[in-house]
Amino acid sequence: MDWNNDVLSEKFMKLQYLLHKMHLQKFVDEGPMGNPVRGQGRILTLLKKQDGISTKDISFLLDIRISSLNDLLSKLEKSGYITRNPSHEDKRVMLVKLTQKGKSEKSKKSTAPDIFGCLSEKERENLGKYLDKVIEVFSKEVGDKDDDEKMAALKEIHEKMGAEKLRRLAGIIKHKGVW
Numbered sequence: 001m002d003w004n005n006d007v008l009s010e011k012f013m014k015l016q017y018l019l020h021k022m023h024l025q026k027f028v029d030e031g032p033m034g035n036p037v038r039g040q041g042r043i044l045t046l047l048k049k050q051d052g053i054s055t056k057d058i059s060f061l062l063d064i065r066i067s068s069l070n071d072l073l074s075k076l077e078k079s080g081y082i083t084r085n086p087s088h089e090d091k092r093v094m095l096v097k098l099t100q101k102g103k104s105e106k107s108k109k110s111t112a113p114d115i116f117g118c119l120s121e122k123e124r125e126n127l128g129k130y131l132d133k134v135i136e137v138f139s140k141e142v143g144d145k146d147d148d149e150k151m152a153a154l155k156e157i158h159e160k161m162g163a164e165k166l167r168r169l170a171g172i173i174k175h176k177g178v179w
Contacts, residue, residue, distance in 0.1 A: 040072050047098050054093050
């Protein structure tokens, strides 16, 4: 077989499709917390750690566009997991809070599917090295053009939440795999 760029890209797209299909099945079977590091589960996980966060702050912390976030929040609100209310200090700011149903939703441990169980230890090691190499080159090519915007937003959140509270929240997010 000719392992050219098109063939490899097609194989990665097929794998991505299968992973997405598995994610949707977990959502159907287990609800929004079926995967606490994706979609609605990510938001609930964050709110369990720090309830009453503005939509702007959630968008920044989880690196989700506001339009996508609002879609996820609407679904969570419609299902009774969250409420959105204006802030007492600034009525233009919407604060997202868990309802009793959201608070009682059991967190699930995020476990990656064992899609590599069919590979030997050596094959896994080689695959890991190959992926590291592709990721490194692709990351340089794509870059992160909005670093200045993210830093400005982080500074604003820092001022609102206070340094210690933000550090603790960011540590929790990274530790739990929410980012």
